[in-house]
Amino acid sequence: MFISNDIKYIGVNDKEIDLFEGQYKVPNGISYNSYAIIDEKIAIMDTVDARFTHAWLDNIQNTLGSRKPDYLIIQHMEPDHSANIYNFVKAYPETTIVSSAKAFAMMKGFFGTDFTDNHIVVGEGDTLNLGKHTLTFVTAPMVHWPEVIVTYDSADKVLFSADGFGKFGALDTDEPWADESRRYFIGIVGKYGAQVQALLKKAASLDVQTICPLHGPVLNKDLGYYLGLYNTWSSYEPEDEGIVIAYTSVYGNTKKAVLQLAEKLKANGAPTVKVYDLARCDMSLAVAEAFRYNKLVLATTTYNAEIFPFMREFISHLTERNFRNRTVALIENGSWAPLAAKVMKGMLEGCKNLAFTENTVTIRSALNEESSASLNALADELCREYLAQRDETANKNDLTALFKIGYGLYVVTSNDGKKDNGLIVNTVTQVTNTPNRIAVTINKDNYSHHVIKQTGKMNVCCLSTDAPFKVFETFGFQSGRNVDKFAECSPLRSDNGLVFLPRYINAFMSLKVEQYVDLDTHGMFICSVTEARVISNVETMTYSYYFENVKPKPKTDNKKGYVCKICGYVYEGEELPEDFVCPLCKHGAADFEPIK
Numbered sequence: 001m002f003i004s005n006d007i008k009y010i011g012v013n014d015k016e017i018d019l020f021e022g023q024y025k026v027p028n029g030i031s032y033n034s035y036a037i038i039d040e041k042i043a044i045m046d047t048v049d050a051r052f053t054h055a056w057l058d059n060i061q062n063t064l065g066s067r068k069p070d071y072l073i074i075q076h077m078e079p080d081h082s083a084n085i086y087n088f089v090k091a092y093p094e095t096t097i098v099s100s101a102k103a104f105a106m107m108k109g110f111f112g113t114d115f116t117d118n119h120i121v122v123g124e125g126d127t128l129n130l131g132k133h134t135l136t137f138v139t140a141p142m143v144h145w146p147e148v149i150v151t152y153d154s155a156d157k158v159l160f161s162a163d164g165f166g167k168f169g170a171l172d173t174d175e176p177w178a179d180e181s182r183r184y185f186i187g188i189v190g191k192y193g194a195q196v197q198a199l200l201k202k203a204a205s206l207d208v209q210t211i212c213p214l215h216g217p218v219l220n221k222d223l224g225y226y227l228g229l230y231n232t233w234s235s236y237e238p239e240d241e242g243i244v245i246a247y248t249s250v251y252g253n254t255k256k257a258v259l260q261l262a263e264k265l266k267a268n269g270a271p272t273v274k275v276y277d278l279a280r281c282d283m284s285l286a287v288a289e290a291f292r293y294n295k296l297v298l299a300t301t302t303y304n305a306e307i308f309p310f311m312r313e314f315i316s317h318l319t320e321r322n323f324r325n326r327t328v329a330l331i332e333n334g335s336w337a338p339l340a341a342k343v344m345k346g347m348l349e350g351c352k353n354l355a356f357t358e359n360t361v362t363i364r365s366a367l368n369e370e371s372s373a374s375l376n377a378l379a380d381e382l383c384r385e386y387l388a389q390r391d392e393t394a395n396k397n398d399l400t401a402l403f404k405i406g407y408g409l410y411v412v413t414s415n416d417g418k419k420d421n422g423l424i425v426n427t428v429t430q431v432t433n434t435p436n437r438i439a440v441t442i443n444k445d446n447y448s449h450h451v452i453k454q455t456g457k458m459n460v461c462c463l464s465t466d467a468p469f470k471v472f473e474t475f476g477f478q479s480g481r482n483v484d485k486f487a488e489c490s491p492l493r494s495d496n497g498l499v500f501l502p503r504y505i506n507a508f509m510s511l512k513v514e515q516y517v518d519l520d521t522h523g524m525f526i527c528s529v530t531e532a533r534v535i536s537n538v539e540t541m542t543y544s545y546y547f548e549n550v551k552p553k554p555k556t557d558n559k560k561g562y563v564c565k566i567c568g569y570v571y572e573g574e575e576l577p578e579d580f581v582c583p584l585c586k587h588g589a590a591d592f593e594p595i596k
Contacts, residue, residue: 001088001171001218003074003156003158003210003212003218003220004154004158004210005036006037006038006039006132006133006214007035007036007037007038007153007156007158008035008036008038008062008063008153008246009033009034009035009218010034010035010036010044010056010059011029011032011033011035011048011059011171012032012034012048012049012052012055012059012370013029013030013031013033013170013172014029014030014032014049014170015028015029015170016027016051016054016240017031020168021188023284024183024184024187024188024284025282025284025468026168026169027171027191028168028169028173028175028180029170030168030170030215031167031169031170031171031216032048032052032056032080032081032106032214032215033046033048033213033214033215033216034046034047034048034051034056034059035160035212035564036060036063036069036561037130037133037135037153037459038063038064038067039131039132039133040130040131040132041069041070041071041100041129041130041131042064042067042068042069042070042071042130043069043070043072043073043128043130044060044071044072044073044088044095045074045075045080045151045212045479046073046074046075046076046081046082046214047072047081047083047085047087047088048079048081048083048084049081049083050077050079050082050083052085053083053084053087053140056084056271057084057087057088057091068092068095069092069095069466070092070095070096070130071095071096071097071098071120071128071130072085072088072092072095072096072097072162073097073098073099073128073151073554074097074098074099074103074107074147075148075149075151075160075162075214076103076147076148076162076163076214077103077106077107077145077147078145079110079165080288081214082106082107082110085097085110085111085115089115089118090343092544093130094118094443095118096118096119096120097115097118097119097120098119098120098122098128098146099119099120099121099122099147099149100121100122100123100139100147100149101121101123101146101147102146102147103149104119104120104121105147105594106147109289109361110531115165117525118396122137122552123137123139123149124137124138124139124148125137125138131512131525132155133153133154133155133156134150134153134154134155135150135151135152135153136152136153137150137151137218138150138151138152138153138199138202138203139150140162140164140195140199141195142192142195143162143163143164143189143192143195143199143466144163144189144191144192144195144198145392147161148162148163149382150199150566150577151161151166152206152208154207156209157206157208157209157210158208158209158210158211158212159203159206159208159210159211159212160206160212161211161212161213161214162165162212162213162214163189163212163215164189164196164199164213164230165181165211165213165216165219165226165230166184166188166213166214166215166216166535167180167181167183167184167213167215167216168180168181168183168184168215168216168218169216169472171216171217172177176480177216177226179213180216180230180286180505181216181229181442182229182233182239182288182291183241183284183285183288184215184216184291185230186233186287186288186291186321186396187284187287187288189232189234190291190321190322191320191321191322193233193234193236193322194234194435196230196233196234197231197234197235200227200230200231200234203227203496206512206553208223209223210282211223211226211527212245214377218413219377226460228429233291235320235468236291236323236324236325237294237325238293238325239291239293239324239500240271240272240292240293240294241271241272241290241293241294241502241503242270242271242272242273242274242292242293242294242295242302243265243270243272243273243274243292243293243295243296243297243382244274244275244276244286244289244292244293244295244296244297245258245261245262245273245274245275245276245277245296245297245299245530246273246276246278246286246290246297246298246311247276247277247297247299247300247311247331248277248278248279248296248299248300248301248308248310248311249299249301249333250301250303250308253333253363253365253366253367254299254301254333254363255277255301256329256366256367257299257331257333257361257363257367258275258297258299259275260372261297261299261331261375261376261378261379262275264375264376264379265379265382265383268379268380268382268383268387268393268493269383269387269389269390269393270382270383270386270388271386272293274289274293275330276289278308278310278311278313278314279308279310282294283310283314283317283573284312287314287317287318287321288316289322290306290318290326291321291323292327294327294503295326295327295328295329295382295410296300296326296327296328296329297328297331297378297382298311298314298315298329298331298344299330299331299332299333299361300331300332300333300340300344301332301333301334301335301340302332302333302337302338302339302340302343303340305337305339305342306339306343307339307340307343308340309417311340313440315344315347315348316347317551318348318351319347319348319351322351322352323348323351323354323386324351324352324353325352325354325466326352326353326354326355326357327355327356327357327382328348328354328356328357329356329359329360329361329378329381329382330345330356330357330358330360330361331360331361331363331375331378332345332360332361332363333362333363334363334364335365336364338362338573340514341360341362342444352377353466355538357378357381357382357582358376358381359374359377359381361374361375361378362374363526383431384535384536384537385535385536388418388533388534388535388536389492389502389533389535391495394533395533395534396495396531396532397531397532398509398533398534399436399529399532399535400534401462401507401508401509401532401533402430402433402436402438402494402504402509402529402532404462404534404540405428405429405430405438405462405540406540406542407426407542407543407544408426408428408463408540408541408543409424409425409426409463409467409472409541409542409543409546410424410425410426410428410460410461410462410463411423411424411460411461411463411471411501411505412425412428412440412448412458412459412460412477413458413459413461413498413499413500413501414448414451414452414453414455414457414458414459415451415455415497415499416447416451416454416455416480417455419480419484419486419505420484420485420486420491420498420499421447421448421451421480421485422448422474422475422480422485422486422499422501423442423446423447423448423471423475423476423480424471424476425440425441426443426543427439427440427441427442428440428460431526433550435528436528436529437514437526437527437528438460438509438526438527438528439510439524439525439526440458440512440524440525440527441519441522441523441524441525442522442523442525443522443586444521444522444523445521445586446479446586447479447480447481448480449522449523452479452513452520452525453513453516453523453525453561456510456512456513457496457498457510457511457512457513458498458510458513458525458527459494459498459499459500459508459509459510459511460497460508460509461500461501461505461508462505462507462508462513462540462541463506463541464505464506464536464538464539464540464541465538465540465541465549466504466538467504467505467541467550468504468550469551469552470551471501472502472546472550472551472567474488474489474587475498476566476567476584477584478485486499489501489502490502494508494510494531494533495510495530495531496510496512496530496531498510505536506534506535506536506537506539506540507532507533507534507535507540508532508533508535509529509531509532509533510529510530510531510532510538510544511525511527511528511529511530512527512528512530512562513525513526513527514526514527514528516595543596547565551566551567551568553568554568554569554570555568555570556570556595559572559595560573560574560578560595561573561574561594561595562576562592562593562594562595563592563595564582564584564585564587564591564592565592565593566582566585566587566591567582567583567584567585567587569583569584569585569593570595576589576592577589580592
C-alpha cells in the first residue's frame, strides 16, 4: 500500500476474528493499521493486536532494514492498537515512546509500567521533528477513549486519525466504504458526536490530503465525501431519505403487520424501506440503519407487561448513541393489555428532536379491520411528503399551502436557462385571496432577482424546522451566478419546470409574476399561484426559530467589534462603516450588533 515516499504501511489483516470488541460481527475481518515514517529519525505509529506480534515486528524489520526506530507514537490505548508496546520495547529498547499523559497512565494499568525513563508526554499543539517531517499532535478526547490523540504530518499532509474514519473489513475486502464505516462509527464512536464535531473543526484548519486510520483503508481521494459523512453522522442528522422498520414477533402476527406496512410504504413512494427482525438480524446493522435514515417504525409485542427483550436492547442502543432528529412511529401488539407503545415512547423520552407520528397502531393478537385501517393510515402519514412529491399522487391544488406562509424563511428557486438557482428570503406574503396573490420581495443585488425578472416565474419552498444550517449556507451565503447550489442535491420539479427541495420543506408554491413593483434597493414580485403542494405537517421555520435553534452561535470570545445577526460573521474594529456589507450573507450594517 503506497502512502508516500517516506510513509510506509506496516499493519496486518485479521481474517480469524468473528466478533470485534466482543459484539460486532465482522464477516470480512478487520485490519489493525500501523505506519512507519522514515526520515532522519523514524517514527512508528501505533502497534497491533496481540495475536499478530511477530507478523507486525517482521513488517517493521522488513521495512526498516538495518535501521532502528527512534519513536513509537501511541495515539490510542485500546488493546487492538496498544497490545504490543511492551514487545516493541523489548525488541527496540532505545526507542522513545510518545503519547498523551492519560495514555501513559493507562500503560501502567496494562503493562505495570509507564516507561517513565524513556517517554515523551505530548498534548494539544505539541510537535515532534523527524527531519523534513514535523508531526503536530492534536488531542481528541473521547474519540472514543479519553487519552486519544491524532497526528498531522505537515510534510506529506497526512492526518493519522486514530479510530476516526475507521472501517470494519480487512484491507483486501471489496465493499463500499460507507456501509461498514457507518456501522463502525455508530456502534463504537456514535455516543461521542460532540467530540467528533470538535475534532472535525480542528482538522478543518489543516491541509489534509491523506487520512491514515487505525482500521480500514487509507483515504487519499474525494476526502470531502468522507468528511461530509463524518459530519452528518456526528451531528446525528439523517444521511438518507427512507424508512427503517425494526420489529419483534412471537407468533408471526406482528411480523405479518410489518410486512403489510412495508408493502404499503413502497406503494406510497417511500424511496427506501428496510425491515429488520431484531431477534435474527445483526443488531449493529439495524442500529446503524436507524441512524442512516430519517424515519423509524418500532413494532413489538407486549411481553411481561413490558416489551420484547430484543426491542428493549435495540432502543437502548439508540438512546445510548444520542438518537435524535428523526420521525418515529409505533406499532404494538397485545392480546389483553397492550403496553408496548407506552413503554417504547417512554424509553425514547430523553432523545432530542424526535417527532412521533399522529397514528399509533394497536393490534390485539392479530390484524383485523380496525387495526388494518390504522396501519394504512400510518403508511399514508409516513409517506405524506412522498405522495405530495409525485406528480401522479400529489394534490396540486392544495391551497392550504398558503397557511404555511408566516414571517418565516423560504428558498425561492428559479432557472436562468442554464442551471437551477435558489435563494433564502424572509419576505413572502399573501396579499389577496380572491384571487390568491403572493408578494415576494428580493434584493436587486441578488442574482435571483435578475433571473425572475427575466423569466417571470419562481417556486417558493417553505422551510420547516428540521432544516439544518447547511441549507442556509448553501442558499444564503453564495451567489447562484458563481456556483451551482444544487450540485449536492437531487431536486424534484414542479409543473412549471422549476425545482423544489426534496427535504426540509413543508410546502411549496409555483408562482407566476403578474406585476413588478420597484422598491429602490429591492423589487417586489406580485404573483399568482399556479401550483401548491403541502409536503408535511412539520412547523414552518420562523426567523426567531432560526436564530434560537439553527444558526451557530458566533465565536466572539476575546473579540471586539460587531457580529452579523444573520450569519454570525464577526467584524473586528472600533467602528462599523455605515456602508459595510457582510461578506457571507450580504446583509448590511443594520443587521450587525456590537459584541458584548
